[in-house]
Amino acid sequence: MASYRAPLRDMRYVLYTLMGGEELSSLPGYEEFTPDLIDPVLEEAAKLCEGVLHPLNRPGDEAGCVFENGVVRTPSGFPEAYATFREGGWTALSCDPAYGGQGVPHMVATLVEEMICSANLSFGMVPGLSYGAYVALHEFGTEDLKAAYLPALVDGTWTGTMCLTEPQCGTDLGLVRTRAVPQEDGSYRLTGTKIFISAGEHDLAENIVHLVLARLPDAPKGVKGISLFLVPKFLPDAQGRPGPRNGVSCGAIEHKMGIKASPTCVMNFDDATGWLVGEPHKGLRAMFSMMNAERLSVGVQGLGLAEAAYQGAVAYARERGQGRSLAGTKNPDKAADAIIVHPDVRRMLLIQRATVEGCRALALWTARHLDLSTHHPDPVAREESADFVALMTPVVKALMTDMGFTSTNLGVQVFGGHGYIREHGMEQYVRDARIAQIYEGTNGIQALDLVGRKLGAHAGRYLRRFFHPVGAYIEAHGEEERLAPFVTPLAKAFVRLQQATAQVARAGLRDPEEAAAVASDYLRLFGLTALGFLWARMAETALEHQGDDADGFHAAKLATARFYMDKMLPETGALFSVIMAGGASIGALDEAAF
Template structure:
């Protein structure tokens, strides 16, 4: 099975649905004409399918190798592929031109990132985390730090990591113990142990820039006393090249269920030299720049693995002969029919496709709002972009990974017993994607973030803006007979989401456990509604292309898959609404010792 990048699907999304060319008047979009973007997508598809995809099973089987000198060797072929990645300029796609980047909108980078992650999730994490480190320094670093580190991080010549988790604390970062002691020369000595550091040591780049959360001696307890530090593996010399080895060591690698090709490290800082980023005790705010970017990237991983798994399952279903169609033989000259004739196999494949294509649109739509938050000349558009990025980030992360895991599980089911063996790729996709529901804040934490912080922010401005946008789309298109099922489905789901929101506002404040108990169902309801909106927009764009006389079969297929989403998946919203309204009483009734 050979991974085929969804180039045509992205062209449809960016050109016909999101209409990227509408923003051509903005400086940030000046170099992102659809002709240019289409050429980039074509090359991205070739690179990811021809260079990265063949290394995916290699990385899974070999994994990374730790040596007693505290170094790590990545799987065969990774180093050469990474050199090709940097040489071709892929890491610099969305980076600031002031630091050697190409300055393209992030929504274009999302397309490449999805293809890269589908082709080889473990490999793509190395440049993905580097871009997160780049973003945090870009926002909070001093001019000197930016000049030294950003060109090397933007190009991918150096790598970056995020050092948060410690053996005793993960999500609750207020408990961290890593300490920073100020030195006379303005540096700090960083001491502590960090775990689960993706890409914490590797042989791909000559230097690694660790961004480390630590507490300066005497700082307040809890999250108010956390600072952020740059701790490079090699301290840059006067020419900005790797110099003296810092006292940062990889003590070992985690043995993991999946993503074997990515080095997940235990990192020890032993009075390592670090430089403060931004102000003292403001580290968490800066790290959230990196964490929020990572959360969107993890949502993207859910879609990416789902796409690869779906492709493998669809190919298998068309080739595997087993049984006969219920309506008579479809392969009369053969001993049996291919399993794709069976309705239940088609159910799994169509569930998958509807979630992937809707999720991809949701990801791109959110990324475009993030671009407009920075690039638009209209303050109202910028504010809406900021609001949507904050509101949608937990939904993108949790909903797309939950559903991505389901798609990978269904892909294994389509493969039957073959999928449970290592002769077929279904097992790797399922194992690799599972971490996406956990890291960068578990999906339960994302749901709590959504109902506990994001809904109420600025008096509920973001969610009210989203409701108003859905209402406007329904009002504008309810008279279109071709869009009737999409508009009606969207209106119904929006009504249920609004009812759930009001229930939370009325019952969550009175008893916070009600909000906690409802949070996961609320997030699922939100995600289903968001995808209903994406499918309605895609259906409108597809219908318009058909009306123009465009014969591309993609448009009719979009309408069919979109109808399937509305009729077979979207009705789940009613179940989530009913469950969340039961509140927390039964959930909290049993004493802890009864579990």
């Protein structure tokens, strides 16, 4: 059976050594978040994930959720685990203290979220969706709505959902049909059906707060006619407690490939009472506030599952004896050498390791700018960091979930036949990881967002937030001989990225489909270059700590950096060729010929 240990050593390294986490306490509102406070938070999160959440992961997958008579029951142990989670204050971690939150920096919350995703992704879906609902309500809700709903969302006694998708409407939200009719008391009556609603109905909380996209009677067509509404499962009474049942019910739960312990629901709204969140017909703006938060979280899901798969693969490779090392027998006292001696097994493990450590750095780099965008005292610095987050959100979501899925598949491959069966827990990681490439906007949609919205935004202002620091780093360290194995390949990849950016921009001006045809390749080129920059920086820190490396941590970091530069970053060359080839061959085949 799979086991999990939170990688606290590497988490602290990325947080403090690479990303300067000690400086968080210099930001207004974060004064108390010094390492003396942060480290115990990470340690307690590790205990919770290792001792409470992870033991439920495989049993929850095997049992799944049960739907009977409109009621959804989560697997055995989940209600008790959620009570422990909630009572520990984990639902309030990065929420506003004004509503009972702890105000923990996003950098710290991201590391906690990674642990939860590694330990039990299905469980993590409930607080994850609640946080997305919290973000939208906190930013766009009226003061009355925030006072009535945020404290219960923050303390976890109530949970939240995002109700966007309908049977005829996924990515194209302009096709939403759910109706909202205004009432004399200022409320609205909503009627319609939503599908694929994570945690839409369950037995973990007293109430569920649905954020629902719908159309008003006078709504214009398309996305400009969408409004966002808050629709509770139970209408709060005068004391703010769950009162009468609202006109919202679960019609079915989906039988899925993965995340089986997370209920994915069909939700029916039958003249349900709701309240407007934000302005009429401008629900898309409010919706994107929660969706962008969720997209960053989904990227962390890919990271968390990659870490869990890596841990399992390494443990198995050290124990499983098969064949002898081609360089000579390594364990003559045993019938066979452990498979970790074989080059192809080491290749797979190193891809996993470089993926996990590189993506963790990318997640924390983005989270750092998320903190700066909300807490830096200089408005110019806040804007610059907000630009960076906007640019990197589709990259984090798509790259980290693609690489996470690859990593979980490699975990199964290391196990061989034992990875394909349930007993060792590896196949579950593959099934759970697959959805992350799909929901919150498929990865193809993320690529279109990067190419179609982010590249040209504000005359390229977003791009400068990434290009300038990477270019400055290459210029500053390009002549250092000790860093040449890392900076030189990074510089080559960066030139490819710059040239590809210009090509995509030119092609998009001539024909939007030309840019769309290479959008996924461009996003991956962008993401691999970003990881290359972070691995160069990690190599630099490793070299600086060569004289103080008793546990071999920095030597391992340096070796993994070399592997990334030698074996993974060169993919940017192939991606560059694909991008420069354009999209003619994609559009050449007649539809009838498919």
